[in-house]
Amino acid sequence: MKLTYRGVEYDHNPPMLEVSESDILCNYRGRTHRYTYVGHVPFPQSQTGLTYRGAAYKTDRYGQRQSVSAAESNSVFSAFQRKLAQLTPLMDERRQMLRHSARSHSDSIQRSLERRIAIAREQGNSNLLQQLEDEMRQMA
Template sequence: MKLTYRGIEYDHNPPMLEVSESDILCNYRGRSHRYTYVRHVPFPQTQAELTYRGATYQINRHGQRQTVEQNGTKSVFSAFQRKLAELTPLMDERRQLLRESARSHSDSIQRSLEHRITVAREQGNINLLQQLEDEMRQMA
């Protein structure tokens, strides 16, 4: 395609991209449309030795992380993995504590709701009683 910019003519040949049509069917403003996307062309990554917060690691051509041997010992990542393994029982205890507190909280809400229902029955407030019973069904 011949184009001109400020009096200078040039040829513009945009790169042709291979477009694929997916199985995803979209609907936009009442009109059906198939989603299209450009075919993925993988770019090989360069191998690099990187450091993050003192931990040295290496990226291979596929973008995957590999630990680096330092002075005959494993890198800081293996030390981090050991530390994480030590903390796992503590994390399990914390999860259990959170489960117990959530259970205690829901029991407290249940008791409060039951008390409010008995008070609404005693007062004869039918509208409030219906709302509280709906709330009780939602909790169950």
């Protein structure tokens, strides 16, 4: 089919799909119709190397599973090890940051409890003082 876009002519050949009629009948606005469906629509799959529970495999462009040789499996594993080695310093830095924030949070809670205990002592509120001291023991 010849088409023109902004003065440029080109040929357009749409893909031909195999369309089949089903046995299912339907009514729409009083008219009977048959459902149609496409027989096969190919979806190109990406060719990737994958691992499931330690077993390496890959898929072809049709989505079919193919086994991986031991050499290819080792290369996938070594690539994973290299990636993990790159991430290890970042993970250590994140762990240190989380430890520091947890310590700061605990210190803040402890300061708050100490201030509340001092206020409860000044007011002579023995019930509140007992609860706050129990909470302080749970923190330790």
